[in-house]
Amino acid sequence: MQYMKLAGCEVPVIGQGTWYMGERAEQRAAEVAALQQGIDLGLTLIDSAEMYAEGGAEEVVGQAIAGRRDSVCLVSKVYPHNASRRGVPEACERSLKRLGTEHIDLYLLHWRGQHPLEETIEAFERLREQGKIGAWGVSNFDLADVQGLPSPDCAANQVLYNPSQRGIEFDLLPWSRAQRMPIMAYCPLAQGGRLLRHPRLQEVAESHGATVAQVCLAWATHGGGVIAIPKAVSPEHVQLNAAAGALRLTEDDVQIIDEAFAAPTHKQRLEMV
Numbered sequence: 718m719q720y721m722k723l724a725g726c727e728v729p730v731i732g733q734g735t736w737y738m739g740e741r742a743e744q745r746a747a748e749v750a751a752l753q754q755g756i757d758l759g760l761t762l763i764d765s766a767e768m769y770a771e772g773g774a775e776e777v778v779g780q781a782i783a784g785r786r787d788s789v790c791l792v793s794k795v796y797p798h799n800a801s802r803r804g805v806p807e808a809c810e811r812s813l814k815r816l817g818t819e820h821i822d823l824y825l826l827h828w829r830g831q832h833p834l835e836e837t838i839e840a841f842e843r844l845r846e847q848g849k850i851g852a853w854g855v856s857n858f859d860l861a862d863v864q865g866l867p868s869p870d871c872a873a874n875q876v877l878y879n880p881s882q883r884g885i886e887f888d889l890l891p892w893s894r895a896q897r898m899p900i901m902a903y904c905p906l907a908q909g910g911r912l913l914r915h916p917r918l919q920e921v922a923e924s925h926g927a928t929v930a931q932v933c934l935a936w937a938t939h940g941g942g943v944i945a946i947p948k949a950v951s952p953e954h955v956q957l958n959a960a961a962g963a964l965r966l967t968e969d970d971v972q973i974i975d976e977a978f979a980a981p982t983h984k985q986r987l988e989m990v
Contacts, residue, residue: 718759718962723899723944724823724852724872726790730938731962732762734903734946739773744950745780751950752781756789758959764875764901764946765816766794766827767808772815779817791816792823792901794856794875797830804832805840809849824850825875828857828989838868856901859987860889863898871898877988878902878943880936880978881912884985894942905937905945906930908990917977921970930954931961936974939966 719730733755738748752763763782765774775793782789793816799808813819824844826837841853854873855863863874874893878885878900885900893900906912910930918929925932930947937945949955966974 718959719938721899721942721944723762723790723901724792724854726762726822726851728762728790728944729759729962730944731760731934731958732764732790732792732901732944732946733760733958734948735763735765735774735778736769736903736948737774738948738950739770739775739777745777747950748777749780751952751955752778754952754955755949755959756781756785758955759962760955760959761788762790762792762944762946764792764903766825767799767812768794768796768827772811775812775815779815783817786818790822791818791820792825793821794825794827797826797828797832800826800830800837800840801832802836802840805837806844806849809844813849820849820851822851823854823872824852825854825856825873829855829862834865835867838866838870842868842870857987857989860892863889864892873899873901875901875903875946877904877990878937879905879907879912879933880918880974881907882988883978884981884988887981887984889987890940890942894940897942900943902937902943902945904990905947906933915977917973921966921973924970925964927961927964928957931957931964932966932970932974934958934961935964935966936971939971
């Protein structure tokens with residue numbers, strides 16, 4: 718597994734996402750077990766948000782990390798409509814309660830909303846001074862948005878990134894790497910895992926005795942500066958995600974993927990899901 722710095726933590730380049738967790742009570746035990754299995758396998762970065770199942774995903778995470786909080790780097794996100802000077806600390810307190818912790822390592826603005834960024838960042842900074850968060854960052858911010866932040870202390874930007882949706886490579890990703898600002902790639906397998914049957918990706922996977930999902934994760938992280946956060950619930954998928962950290966793509970592999978999914982040649986509007 719490769720590692721990199723995120724919000725003062727040494728984290729694996731493959732973490733655990735929790736989007737769609739916490740939505741069904743009958744899945745709760747399996748979701749908690751999956752996150753715990755991932756931690757045991759070294760996937761110690763867990764990403765969540767107050768939006769996910771309206772706090773349900775954070776509750777799942779809270780159960781999963783009970784008694785092992787110190788071994789996990791915890792990321793969560795605040796809704797834009799809660800991102801006011803008063804709303805941020807209130808939302809953070811609710812997230813802390815659901816997560817069963819006194820400290821979130823990285824707290825992100827989920828996407829840009831109506832509240833002035835100066836207000837949001839002021840609230841983030843106050844939380845950091847109080848020790849309730851370790852660092853703050855953003856999500857779904859394009860290059861102009863992140864360059865226009867009224868503070869240089871943004872610790873990360875979480876955006877959509879996978880072989881079929883790679884518009885950030887034109888400007889946002891190179892700039893972020895130059896600034897040493899980590900990119901967190903959500904939907905690294907594309908929404909709904911729609912890349913998993915692509916013939917060229919299957920070709921690369923077969924050459925390594927790997928799965929297409931593992932190839933996508935290795936591709937997202939191979940150039941450096943990117944952390945992929947796939948979601949997995951089944952024990953098999955958690956195991957495969959952890960093993961993907963050891964997969965190294967060759968130049969020929971990357972060329973095959975480039976031929977199947979062309980790199981951007983011009984500025985594209987930032988994609989979001």
